[in-house]
Amino acid sequence: MKPAVKRLIFFAALILFWGLGSHFELWHETILPSPFSVWDALAAGFADLTLVYDLVASFRRLLIGLAVSLLIGTALGILLARSKTADDTIGSMVLALQSVPSIIWLPLAMMWFGLGEGAIIFVVILGGTFVMTLNVRTGIKNVNPLxxxxxxxxxxxxxxxxxxxxxxxxxxxLVTGARLAWAFAWRALMAGELLSAGPGLGYTLRYASDFGNMALVIGVMIIIGVVGAVVDQxxxxxxxxxxxxxxxxxx
Amino acid sequence: MYLFIEIQHIDKIYTDKDNNANTVLEDINLEIPKGQFVSILGPSGCGKSTLLSMIAGLTSASSGDIVVDGATVQKPGKDRGMVFQEAALFPWMTVTENVIFPLRKDMNKKQAVERARHFLQMVQLSNYAGHYPHELSGGMQQRVSIARSLAMDPAVLLMDEPFGALDEQTRSRLHGQLEKIWIDTQKTIVFVTHSIQESIKLSDRIVVMGTRPGTVIADIEVDIPRPRDAHKQQVTALEERIMGLLKGEIDKVIDEELAYEARR
Known part of the structure; x- marks a missing residue:
């Protein structure tokens, strides 16, 4: 059997189980809404275009942030690979920065750029830059001497x-670096949006949660997961x- | 006879971490006339590849000079083409792009491509011009590498065990091709090898090196008519003579060849 067919059967079974569980009230609708409610919430969101605006707003931030982080990451990686002094000093700082989630910069970013686009994009840039830096550095250092x-x-x-x-x-x-930078930037973006003003997928997720709209929460979670998987694969x-x-x- | 390459009193001493001096090459003197096919033969560790790398300008000598066509070697240059044991083709370029790499700055693209085609024809790979290296076998890659070096029209072709990583049949076919290319282009070729048979089959002259420290222990003119395969007796006699010369080194040569066979 082809992997694609196996995958299709797996997801169909999962949704079937989810639907049956909701139908026989194995769990309460407010705790885990049925797939039909999630479908309705998503359909309504796309019909009145709110989810479309969210997607556009999120992707705009992501593309700007990712592009800047790839540029800075590449430049910084080249610097670290070519200069021993830079590697010994800036390199150790990059390693430290890489090991923390970039969302911890948000409070500082909000002080610097206000509670808006600037702060979120800043967090997205920090999310992608360092992993790109380290990959570019390794790539240049590992070029076959031959x-x-x-x-x-x-x-x-x-x-x-x-x-x-x-x-x-x-x-x-460089390609592996860009792939990882995308993954880190996407995570940083969602974290940043959860904590800031809309529109945006993360913002809508929190908004829906505040109003107890669990169907929309799950719907947005599915969108975030699908976008992540599709872009990656x-x-x-x-x-x-x-x-x-x-x-x-x-x- | 015009001395094309002069190697004068070359020493190479490496200092290891504990400050022990290791003499790799000691007082090497060689004079190579234009157009000669010279093999440098010796067991591993005799410094033959280091010597070749010095002619290429990739490694510096501790003392002594190397003069190629009147100029002292300071750094690598297009007058000395180098073929390595691995083909060293750039995997992101097609065969043609690889061959025109050294020509980019000397001529326009059309001329370069035309020239690449000529040399790919010489190694019988003109049908693979648009392929990428990973689509070619090891022997084909090595032929592209030879074409790439020849396309620069170097005064001397340096070859560092170029067929060492290939299987026996491929190696034997490439010996024939290289011999023909040498006759057609009349290049000076310095060919490093650890195989006695290979050196006898190909070269005008065999410089035999001993190890620790690397020194020249014999310099033999090979006056067997080509193709050498047709003169088995003379080849075997010379083979035995070189074996005898190497005596002390021979165990190392055999060990190396056994290790090489075992790896295949």
């Missing part, structure tokens, strides 16, 4: 060697697999 030797015998050195050989050779690490894992194959790191 490529560098070969390039030098072919008259390449300095800036040409760096951009034409070292950077392309580290692309597999359909975009990033596919690119990563192609790159690994082309770069001869996987047969």
């Amino acid at each position: 490529y560098i030797k070969a390039a030098r015998t072919m008259g390449s050195n300095g800036i040409d060697l760096f951009w034409k050989v070292i950077i392309p050779a580290s692309i597999p690490y 359909l975009i990033f894992q596919r690119i990563e697999k192609n790159v690994l194959k082309r770069w001869g790191l996987e047969s």
